[in-house]
Amino acid sequence: WRCCEVQSHSSRDAGMxxxxxxxxxxxxxxxxxxxxxxxGLLSFLQGVEDVVIKELNKNWRSHAxxxxxxxxxxxxxxxFCLHSLSCPEAQDQKLQVTSISxxxxxxxxxxxxxxxxxxxxxxxxxxxxTWNLDRRGLNPKRPxxxxxxxxxxxxxxxxxxxPSLIVGGLYSGEVLIWDTSRIEDPLIWRTGMTDDTHTDPVxxxxxxxxSKHSHHFQILSVSTDGKILVWRTQRDGQLTLxxxxxxxxxxxxxxxxxxxxxxxxxxxxxxxxxxxCFDPSVFIIGVxxxxxxxxxxxxxxxxxxxxxxxxxxxxxxxxxxxxxGGPVYCVSCSPFHxxxxxxxxxxxxxxxxxxxxxxxxxxxxxxxxxxxxxxWSPVRPLVFAAATGEGEVQLFDFGKSSQKPAVxxxxxxxxxxxxxxxxxxxxxxxxxxxxxxxxxxxxxLSSDFIQQGPREMNHLEQLANEVTD
Amino acid sequence: MAEVEETLKRxxxxxxxxxxxxxxxxxxxxxxxxDNSTTVQYAGLLHQLTMxxxxxxxxxxxxxDLTFLRIRSKKHxxxxxxxxxxxxxxIQNPCE
Numbered sequence: 292w293r294c295c296e297v298q299s300h301s302s303r304d305a306g307m308x309x310x311x312x313x314x315x316x317x318x319x320x321x322x323x324x325x326x327x328x329x330x331g332l333l334s335f336l337q338g339v340e341d342v343v344i345k346e347l348n349k350n351w352r353s354h355a356x357x358x359x360x361x362x363x364x365x366x367x368x369x370x371f372c373l374h375s376l377s378c379p380e381a382q383d384q385k386l387q388v389t390s391i392s393x394x395x396x397x398x399x400x401x402x403x404x405x406x407x408x409x410x411x412x413x414x415x416x417x418x419x420x421t422w423n424l425d426r427r428g429l430n431p432k433r434p435x436x437x438x439x440x441x442x443x444x445x446x447x448x449x450x451x452x453x454p455s456l457i458v459g460g461l462y463s464g465e466v467l468i469w470d471t472s473r474i475e476d477p478l479i480w481r482t483g484m485t486d487d488t489h490t491d492p493v494x495x496x497x498x499x500x501x502s503k504h505s506h507h508f509q510i511l512s513v514s515t516d517g518k519i520l521v522w523r524t525q526r527d528g529q530l531t532l533x534x535x536x537x538x539x540x541x542x543x544x545x546x547x548x549x550x551x552x553x554x555x556x557x558x559x560x561x562x563x564x565x566x567x568c569f570d571p572s573v574f575i576i577g578v579x580x581x582x583x584x585x586x587x588x589x590x591x592x593x594x595x596x597x598x599x600x601x602x603x604x605x606x607x608x609x610x611x612x613x614x615x616g617g618p619v620y621c622v623s624c625s626p627f628h629x630x631x632x633x634x635x636x637x638x639x640x641x642x643x644x645x646x647x648x649x650x651x652x653x654x655x656x657x658x659x660x661x662x663x664x665x666x667w668s669p670v671r672p673l674v675f676a677a678a679t680g681e682g683e684v685q686l687f688d689f690g691k692s693s694q695k696p697a698v699x700x701x702x703x704x705x706x707x708x709x710x711x712x713x714x715x716x717x718x719x720x721x722x723x724x725x726x727x728x729x730x731x732x733x734x735x736l737s738s739d740f741i742q743q744g745p746r747e748m749n750h751l752e753q754l755a756n757e758v759t760d
Numbered sequence: 761m762a763e764v765e766e767t768l769k770r771x772x773x774x775x776x777x778x779x780x781x782x783x784x785x786x787x788x789x790x791x792x793x794x795d796n797s798t799t800v801q802y803a804g805l806l807h808q809l810t811m812x813x814x815x816x817x818x819x820x821x822x823x824x825d826l827t828f829l830r831i832r833s834k835k836h837x838x839x840x841x842x843x844x845x846x847x848x849x850x851i852q853n854p855c856e
Contacts, residue, residue, distance in 0.1 A: 327790055329761050331845055332782070336767040339841035339848050342828065347774045350837055350854040361834075745834050 368737055370686070370700050373721070376431045376731040378404065378420045386417055386443075388725025390711050392457065394449040397717025398425040399435075399471075401457055402731045405443030407663075407710055417443045419459055421471055424721075424733065436471055438478075446495045450508070458510050460493025466512045466522060466530060480524050487532040487601050491516035494562050500571070509533065515579060517558030518604065536586070537594035537604040538578065545611050565622045569629035574607075575646075577619030583634045585610040585646050613649045615640055621664045627672035627748065628755050635662035641677055641687075647758045653693060657685055663710045670719040671743055672751045678709035684724045686740065690750055700734060702726055764791070776852045778836065783807055783847040802838075806849050810842050 386404035393400055401421040420434035443462035450456035455472040465488055468480040482488050491514045499509040499521065510522045510530065517538045522530040538559035560579035567573040572588045586607035594604040617637030625631040630645045631652075639658035642651035660680025668674035673689040674697075682703035685696040702709050703726045715721040720741050722734045772780045772793050781799055782791040787807035792799040814826040829840040841848040 327784075328845075329764060332790075333764050333767070335843050335846045336764060336782075336848065339843070340767055340771065343771055343839060343841055343848060343850055344774060346828070346830070346839055347771075347777065347850065347852055350852055351775045353854070356832065356854075743834075 362738075364738065370698055370734055370736050370740075372732050373735045374422075374424065374429070374431050374733040376400075376402075376420075376422050376434070376733070377729055378418055378434050378437060379432060380437065381418050381420070382729050384415070384417075386415075386729055387727045388710060388729060388731050389444060390446040390459075391713040391723045391725050391731065392447040392449045393713055393715045393717070393723065394421075394457075395452050395454045397715050397721075399423045399449075399454065400715075400723050400731070400733065401447055401449060401471075402711075402723075402725050403440075403444035403447045403459055404729065405445055405462060407445075408708075408727065415443060416441050419444055419447065419457070419469065421457075436474075436477070438469055440467070443492075445492050448496050448498060450498050456508075458496045458498065460496040460512050460514075462492045464489035464491060464493060464514060464516070466493060466496060466510060468508075468510070468524070468530070480528055480530050482522060482530040487520070489514035489516050489518060489520065491560070495564050497564065497566070511564070513561045513564045513576070515560030515562060517560060519561060519564065519576070519607065532600070532602050534602055535600065535604045536588075536590075536607040537600075538576075538584070538608060539595045539606065542592070542595060542606040543584065543608055543611055560618075562619060563621045565624045565632060567624050567629065568626045573646075575622045575624055575632050575634075577622040577634055577636070579618040580614070581616065581618055581636060581638075582614040583612045583619055583622050583632075583642075583644065584608045585612070610646070611649065612642075612644055613651065615642065617661075620662065623665050623667050623675070625667050625672070625751075626669055627667075628751055630758075631751070631755050633665045633667065633675055635665040635677060637661040639679070641665055641675075643689075643754070645755055645758050650759075652754060652757050653689075655687070655693075657687070657696065658683075661708065663708060664712050666712055666714055668719070668740065669714050669716045671740060672747050673744075673754075674740060676712050676714070676722060678712045678724060680708040681705050682707045682709060682726065684709055684712055684722070684734065686736070689754060690744065690747060698737070698740075700724075702732055703728055703730065768793075771848075771850060774852075776854050777850060778853055779849075779851045781849040783849065785845050802849055802851070806838065806840055807847060810840050810847055814842065 381404040388402050389405040390403045399421050403419050404417045417440050419438040421436045423435050444459045446460040448458050455470050458468045460466050466482045469477040470479050493512045493514045495513040497511045499511050508524045512520050520535040521533050523533045525531055540557045561576050563577040565575050574586050575583055577583045587609055590605050590607050592606045594606040615636040615638045619634050619636040621635045623633045630647055632644050635641045639656055639662055641655045641657055643653040644651050657677050658679035662677055664678040666676050675687050677685045682705050684700040684702055686698040688697040691697050702724050707727045709724050709726045712724045720736050725731045768780055779794040781789050783789050783803045789799045789803040813829050817824050817826045831838040837852050837854055839850045
């Protein structure tokens with residue numbers, strides 16, 4: 292969902308003109324009502340054709356506008372911290388920010404608290420907090436809404452069009468949905484602890500478009516128990532399982548070139564998921580085993596049967612990518628190119644992958660510690676942000692350097708990891724980042740991160756075309 | 761009629777051309793290589809802009825008149841060849 296809100300665009304590779312005379316010239320329906328005087332139209336076109344073609348050719352060869360840029364908005368040179376948000380109850384318990392989500396209008400930011408580092412988490416309660424940044428009385432130390440949750444919340448996602456609905460995945464494996472406009476009791480749907488519930492923490496949740504039943508919602512949850520489950524809301528407040536996928540070691544489709552990993556029926560722990568912004572049935576997942584997988588919702592293969600599910604689970608993996616040197620914690624599909632995605636993991640590396648080959652196109656070391664989150668920019672095709680274990684948010688621009696970040700923002704001390712980052716799709720100059728000290732910082736990006744450059748899509752196409760397999 | 765199509769095809773086939781639209785005097789598109797909604801948008805907006813550009817030129821010097829209009833944006837160049845009865849709009853991506 293996060294990437295599908297980007298405005299549509301058309302892109303053409305102007306450098307490679309195929310035979311365009313095959314393109315049909317459309318007769319619009321309007322033309323039937325207004326009869327066209329063909330003689331007149333022909334004489335007009337014959338008159339202008341030469342002039343137009345001369346200008347088209349001149350343009351193609353001209354360097355008159357090379358490097359020419361116009362600034363319509365005030366140029367903001369630096370990245371600075373707009374807000375530092377915190378929740379007093381969470382600070383008292385020394386909880387960490389585990390996940391962030393911006394709502395559908397872009398004015399409310401929510402974060403969840405929990406723990407990602409030490410082992411003792413089973414009975415600790417946690418919080419989901421929201422702040423409306425457009426509100427006048429914004430108090431950074433007092434969230435607009437604080438929801439008590441009985442277990443650590445590991446992930447959050449606001450509904451893509453309903454600004455008050457938010458879903459969260461818990462350490463206990465449950466999935467809960469809250470309506471933030473209900474002050475009294477915001478919890479409206481839950482999975483509860485049934486046989487279908489995940490048996491491991493839920494690391495990511497997303498909303499799915501349910502075209503068949505528009506008054507119901509579908510939620511997707513991802514867990515290290517190896518399952519990706521799809522739930523539907525019921526009237527009684529229950530979330531019920533409608534379909535699901537299970538990743539099992541022996542069903543991973545390794546290509547000939549990659550070493551064989553552990554076989555057998557061991558579950559493959561899924562840590563992250565990103566849907567393609569171009570094909571809604573395609574998604575990429577990152578797993579604890581250190582690699583990413585291309586999957587499809589349209590599979591028919593049943594997963595190797597394991598007990599406990601009321602609905603048969605399918606095996607979604609279609610292609611395996613070459614591994615990182617440690618678990619993959621984050622994957623992100625490009626909003627601008629159908630084949631490109633990023634993966635990041637505990638080896639501190641980010642891989643830029645094309646879905647067409649197993650080896651990454653580019654491998655970058657951004658951190659000597661873990662990388663917890665990578666996100667493509669919603670407006671700059673060549674830019675992504677990464678959250679590092681060294682307390683930094685790094686902004687990388689493939690157009691500037693393929694070796695080091697364009698901007699490196701210090702969020703916290705070098706011992707305090709940044710766990711999550713999210714761009715605001717409605718206000719792309721805002722980037723939210725949450726860290727291990729429980730601080731949620733809203734960063735305002737400089738102007739060069741907000742608008743697409745003139746040849747950026749071409750550059751991205753070139754990167755994507757460096758597939759060698 | 762075939763000659764009209766041939767002429768438009770020749771223009772459309774030039775390097776970098778993204779779209780070609782012919783608009784009549786009322787601002788209604790009568791030929792296009794783009795989808796309906798994009799065409800209607802371009803036709804309406806550029807017809808108005810061309811009329812404004814023409815009146816600007818003639819207000820400054822009544823003996824003068826608009827012959828060609830070019831709009832350069834970050835992503836493309838839009839060219840308009842005007843006439844009493846029609847407008848020809850060509851959108852080009854002039855990137856090398």
